[in-house]
Amino acid sequence: xxxxxxxxxxxxxxGGRQIGEVLIEAGDAGFELRxxxxxxxxxxxxxxxxDAARAIAxxxxxxxxxxxxxxxNLRRGWRLRLGSLSELREALDHLYPxxxxxxxxxxxxxxxxxxxxETLARQTGMYRVTQKITDSQADELIGxxxxxxxxxxxxxxxxxxxxxxxxxxxxxKLRPAVAGGFLPLLCHEACNLLVAQARxxxxxxxxxx
Amino acid sequence: xxxxxxxxxxxxxxxxxxxxPDSSAPTLDHVQELRRRGVFGEVHAAFxxxxxxxxxxxxxxxxxxxxxxxxxxxxxYFTRTVIPRxxxxxxxxxxxxxxxxxxxxxxxxxxxxxxxxxxxxxxxxPGVPPEETSLLIVGHGTSLNDNSAVAAKREVERIAAQGxxxxxxxxxxxxxPLIAKWDEFTTRPNVVVVxxxxxxxxxxxxxxxxxxxxxETSAGAASASEQEVFRGNPYSxxxxxxxxxxxxxxxxxFADLILEQVTAFDAAHxxxxxx
Numbered sequence: 253x254x255x256x257x258x259x260x261x262x263x264x265x266x267g268g269r270q271i272g273e274v275l276i277e278a279g280d281a282g283f284e285l286r287x288x289x290x291x292x293x294x295x296x297x298x299x300x301x302x303d304a305a306r307a308i309a310x311x312x313x314x315x316x317x318x319x320x321x322x323x324x325n326l327r328r329g330w331r332l333r334l335g336s337l338s339e340l341r342e343a344l345d346h347l348y349p350x351x352x353x354x355x356x357x358x359x360x361x362x363x364x365x366x367x368x369x370e371t372l373a374r375q376t377g378m379y380r381v382t383q384k385i386t387d388s389q390a391d392e393l394i395g396x397x398x399x400x401x402x403x404x405x406x407x408x409x410x411x412x413x414x415x416x417x418x419x420x421x422x423x424x425k426l427r428p429a430v431a432g433g434f435l436p437l438l439c440h441e442a443c444n445l446l447v448a449q450a451r452x453x454x455x456x457x458x459x460x461x
Numbered sequence: 462x463x464x465x466x467x468x469x470x471x472x473x474x475x476x477x478x479x480x481x482p483d484s485s486a487p488t489l490d491h492v493q494e495l496r497r498r499g500v501f502g503e504v505h506a507a508f509x510x511x512x513x514x515x516x517x518x519x520x521x522x523x524x525x526x527x528x529x530x531x532x533x534x535x536x537x538y539f540t541r542t543v544i545p546r547x548x549x550x551x552x553x554x555x556x557x558x559x560x561x562x563x564x565x566x567x568x569x570x571x572x573x574x575x576x577x578x579x580x581x582x583x584x585x586x587p588g589v590p591p592e593e594t595s596l597l598i599v600g601h602g603t604s605l606n607d608n609s610a611v612a613a614k615r616e617v618e619r620i621a622a623q624g625x626x627x628x629x630x631x632x633x634x635x636x637x638p639l640i641a642k643w644d645e646f647t648t649r650p651n652v653v654v655v656x657x658x659x660x661x662x663x664x665x666x667x668x669x670x671x672x673x674x675x676x677e678t679s680a681g682a683a684s685a686s687e688q689e690v691f692r693g694n695p696y697s698x699x700x701x702x703x704x705x706x707x708x709x710x711x712x713x714x715f716a717d718l719i720l721e722q723v724t725a726f727d728a729a730h731x732x733x734x735x736x
Contacts (some may be wrong), residue, residue: 253468254523303493310482319479321512342496345505350521351512357520366516376542441516444509445479 257341259361260358269433269453272348272405282335285343287328295303296331302339304332305346320445321349322437354438358409358428367408368394375447382450387416389453395420397449398439406439463500463720468675470524471501473719474515477508477533483662487710490623494716501528509539512670525559526724534569534659534710535612553730565726569612569659571718574709575619576631581712582626582653585694586704595647596626597654599640599669600635610636613657634668641672642697651702659710666690674698675705678733 259267264278275291277284285305290296299308312325314317326347332350334340344352357363368390372382385393390412398419407428411417418426429436473495474487485508492506502524508512510723513521518529529548531540548562549555555562568574582596598620613631621629627649632640643652654673656665666688670676675696688707694704 253525306489317481318475319511349511350517352519353523354517363520374546376546377538428699440520443514448479453558 268372271435281338285332302342369413406437465500469526470503470522477511477558491716530565531567533567535608537608565722591626594651596629596651602636653704655706656706656708661708
């Protein structure tokens with residue numbers, strides 16, 4: 253059986269320092285997390301329970317709900333001091349759900365990317381209609397909805413179709429980050445938010461005379 | 462008493478929402494409580510509309526043996542179609558390489574749900590004699606949710622069979638008997654209303670209170686996180702004393718029911734352990 257918490261510990265021991273927008277500082281007393289943009293601040297509100305990360309991750313700076321935890325809108329102004337590795341794991345699972353496990357699966361060569369066409373072909377009910385989106389509509393949508401600037405920080409590992417890669421995003425966005433010290437946020441399959449957006453595109457198109 | 466499974470993972474599946482955190486909150490609360498108890502090697506939430514997503518589950522979990530419990534009020538489209546499809550399940554037990562995935566019944570189907578509804582009803586109206594009280598179990602009640610209506614009817618029948626409350630009714634937001642007409646079909650001086658939903662949200666914070674006459678329509682979803690409506694109990698309306706509870710799925714005992722669904726699964730599907 254694999255052990256993703258131990259893998260996290262090994263990553264930190266090897267110099268791992270940042271996941272998404274979160275800086276991790278390892279010290280003798282445990283770990284301290286904060287928003288990377290707050291690294292020089294000394295007026296941060298201190299939290300000392302792993303579940304505080306759940307509240308931190310739920311709303312953005314303006315108090316809006318964050319349905320996508322890898323959106324680049326994690327709020328600032330906090331630091332989170334944690335005494336143990338298991339608490340660190342729990343906090344990171346709130347801040348970036350599933351991302352440690354997905355990263356480890358990728359490391360082990362077990363992560364299987366699923367192309368958008370396959371994801372859409374599987375949909376039933378209200379999302380079945382997404383199968384009608386054209387490749388170019390999908391490409392345009394992904395370029396707008398998934399971009400790192402204001403959409404999502406994950407690196408996309410899937411294509412639109414077997415022979416149709418995404419062309420509307422920079423090449424860096426379409427391969428796992430290799431920068432030292434960063435644990436990459438990886439997208440192996442389009443999320444429900446993107447599928448829901450694809451539905452909007454198709455619906456809008458069908459509404460046109 | 463649940464016998465611990467330190468070598469197994471538990472995944473509690475909720476619907477989730479892209480609009481507000483209320484939908485996933487009870488599922489995350491139950492997961493937090495079950496982690497605290499330490500009865501599984503790992504405990505995770507997974508959602509249709511939030512993260513972790515159902516598609517991330519295979520990569521999220523370390524253990525080879527996985528129990529999946531849908532935190533849904535009834536069997537239906539999500540438990541029969543969406544969850545099995547997204548998790549690529551082949552039935553109650555799915556074997557994939559070293560992995561074994563056990564797909565349990567939804568929490569709402571557990572026989573103890575009746576006990577939880579009665580407990581919530583008693584808590585919301587302390588000291589109010591049940592024999593002078595009408596109890597209403599409120600469901601959504603559209604064709605999309607046929608199964609939840611069936612489940613709500615089943616609960617009402619079970620509660621009625623116990624004879625503790627003077628009368629027990631189903632009521633719905635969008636079909637007869639309409640919750641808006643609660644004073645027409647209840648006859649007792651006290652009326653207790655329990656929403657048969659997995660989470661609080663716009664329905665329990667606003668839609669049902671408006672239909673009951675204990676809240677005004679607000680400008681929109683911005684008010685959805687308001688718990689105020691539960692603090693106003695009891696309400697004097699239409700010549701009765703009205704008690705309004707939050708959604709049954711927010712009940713902390715749901716954590717126990719999740720474990721009991723695992724136990725029930727083992728009893729139904731596993732070979733007895735060798736002595």
